[in-house]
Amino acid sequence: MMKVLLVYPEYPVTFWSFRYALSFISKKASFPPLGLLTIAALLPEEWELRLVDMNVRKLSDREILWADYVFVSAMIVQAQSVRKVLDRCKALGRKVVAGGPLFTTGYEEYDGMADHFVLNEAEKTLPAFLSDLKKGLPKKIYSSPEWADMTTSPVPRRELVRTRDYGAMNIQYSRGCPFDCEFCNITSLFGRVPRTKNKEQLIAELDNIRALGWKGCVFIVDDNFIGNKLKLKNEILPAMIEWMTRNGYPFTFTTEASLNLADDDELMRLMVEAGFDQVFVGIESPNADSLDECGKRVNQGRDMIASIRKMQQFGLEVQGGFIVGFDNDPPEIFDRMISFIQDSSVVTAMVGMLNALPSTKLHSRLTKEGRLLEQTSGNNTDFSINFMPSMEYNSLIMGYKRVMQNIYSPKQYYIRAKTFLQNYRPGSNRMFHIRFNYMMALPKSILRIGILGKERFQYWKLFFWSLFRRPKLFPHAITLSIYGFHFRKMVQELVKRDLTRDSCDS
Secondary structure, three states: OOEEEEEEOOOOOOHHHOHHHHHHHOOOEOOOOHHHHHHHHHOOOOOEEEEEEOOOOOOOHHHHHHOOEEEEEOOHHHHHHHHHHHHHHHHOOOEEEEEOHHHHOOHHHHEOOEOEEEOOOHHHHHHHHHHHHHHOOOOOEEOOOOOOOHHHOOOOOHHHOOHHHEOOEEEOOEEOOOOOOOOOOHHHHHOOOOEEOOHHHHHHHHHHHHHOOOOEEEEEOOOOHHHHHHHHHHHHHHHHHHHHHHOOOOEEEEEEEOHHHHHOHHHHHHHHHHOEEEEEEEEEOOOHHHHHHHOOHHHOOOOHHHHHHHHHHHOOEEEEEEEEOOOOOOOOHHHHHHHHHHHHOOOOEEEEEOOOOOOOHHHHHHHHOOOEOOOOOOOOOOOOOOEOOOOOHHHHHHHHHHHHHHHOOHHHHHHHHHHHHHHOOOOOOOOOOOOHHHHHHHHHHHHHHHHOOOOHHHHHHHHHHHHHHOHHHHHHHHHHHHHHHHHHHHHHHHHHHHHHHHHHHO
8 A cells, every 4th residue: 555645735824815804713724735635535545644734734754755645736935835834755765756837847856856747727737646655666757748628527525624724715627718918828838728527526526625624705716707607607507506595605705707698688697696796807907919919819808897887786796816027018008907906996916027938939039039037936016026027126126116015004094994895795605704813813903003004093993893884795895904914024025124124135
């Protein structure tokens, strides 16, 4: 019987880590490592498995020595932690099997650090590795140009993690995106034709999460949940609505989608009825020429603020992704970005620097133009860019800093939060599950933000306004206040790190 240790390396502090927010609800990480849990379900049942999420707890040498093989999966942003894990495994004489987006798009950088690379989609490549391993003849690299049939993907082994360590659970329903933005590597990893699980699989995963005792947020991690609208409206969402109604609405859902969701009233209505209350949308830029440059066709020729407000009024809070650093960005892009974010009342606005990810059209173009400087860290909020921009470099960096410091300043942030809550119309099925961790978030927010925080004046204004004017949204107001605390701390840390880096360089 084989003993396998599944390791998920550590994330640095990023926008989506929510590290400073998680402490309010006594959670250690945002989501479980869904890729590794799916890998675990593909491994032989008789194997003994253990999983260490280094975002939850430290990895010990004893655990590495226990294993016959260590399976490591990671994204680019985890690269620094990955190298440390691989070095430890090599020093302790344990074989490593590496996979996931980081290795699929750049395994060559880790040659000699891992024994086997199982690349692309595991449903296609892992069986060949397991077959060769059983014969005692495993190869170095396993890859496949074919896309996996999502209906063969198993229910992830979520029992390998402690659900109480996480802020939300997660499910993958589909892979692939019908759009092909220049900066995005999703189509190279998963293709342009969305491949989906069937409704029976999705319901089985909901049952699986509920059986673990979970109540609360479930993130459907698809890069574009609405890639196949017809199937959603005819099969998936009606099945979800029936399941949620039968089980008393134990979950709320959040996902990612393109802005054209606002064009389909029926789809939005069904999503809200099924329990969706948040959606992340790639807005990218208020500048039409920049949208044209990156191939964001779906956002062109429309009033994007009107689309955002429509989704908010349907009951979907829009979390927005924005980018600066396009060749066609004019000098005034920073002021336009600040104005757009404030006017749209997108409270959770993730503004990042454009970076060229491996296996993207942007990476290929910049390489041909001789403008690529280095590989990206994967953290696009880190005041860094990995190519020579058209805009003067220092102007770009200083402009980006100004955007971040402005939109997450207490005054601007809380104005945005109040405006959003005034216009937001949550679905009638919205359920609040009172849990001890979340009950404790209120007194923690009062102490750390309302008493000790520099933003205490704005905090109390929103606190009492929401309590008396929109009492049903009072918990949401406190959540947004806690998010704002995280974003400000993140920006402060990044500015401090950048100043230290500048000092060292000089």
